[in-house]
Amino acid sequence: MKSSNLVPGLLFGLLVAISVGLFFVPAFIIRPFRPQSPAALTLAIGMRQQAPLWSLVAAGAALLLVFFLWGRVSTWKRILLVLGLCLASAAAVMARVDYFEWMFHPVAAPGFELAENIKLDPAQMVMAVRFGGDSRAYPIRAMAYHHVVNDTVGGVPVAVTY
Numbered sequence: 001m002k003s004s005n006l007v008p009g010l011l012f013g014l015l016v017a018i019s020v021g022l023f024f025v026p027a028f029i030i031r032p033f034r035p036q037s038p039a040a041l042t043l044a045i046g047m048r049q050q051a052p053l054w055s056l057v058a059a060g061a062a063l064l065l066v067f068f069l070w071g072r073v074s075t076w077k078r079i080l081l082v083l084g085l086c087l088a089s090a091a092a093v094m095a096r097v098d099y100f101e102w103m104f105h106p107v108a109a110p111g112f113e114l115a116e117n118i119k120l121d122p123a124q125m126v127m128a129v130r131f132g133g134d135s136r137a138y139p140i141r142a143m144a145y146h147h148v149v150n151d152t153v154g155g156v157p158v159a160v161t162y
Contacts, residue, residue, distance in 0.1 A: 012062055015058045018054070019058040019088040019091040022047055022091065022095055023094045030100065055092040055095040058092070059085075059089050109150075129151075131153045131158075132155075134155075138160055147161060147162055148160070
């Protein structure tokens, strides 16, 4: 790359990285079966809220740089520009999709066992719901993946969430 194209080329790479990072970092932090610190969750949620706007801005600016660089670079560098633009555009689209629904599926019809038939580790935590004489216990380990269980306890529809 000519030295006159170096700064725009580096800026293009930075814009692509920003766009992809705005999508990928929250998805990486908030994933099933991984511990998350409060600071990491705060970062992920903040990035997720800002991602639709800023990933689009970054992809748009990357597109402008592609127009600027297109006639100034070789064919194989044009391929890199197109690939980077595709990545930035895909990230801008994915920033608008609720991909957490893909990772965390609600349990629509949970199956239950009698308490005396269950073998839980003594340290295993559960969430419990009781209405009248009917009660349910939902293991936190299972809830960590699903986050939502739709159930009926004592004739009352409930949405149990974690």
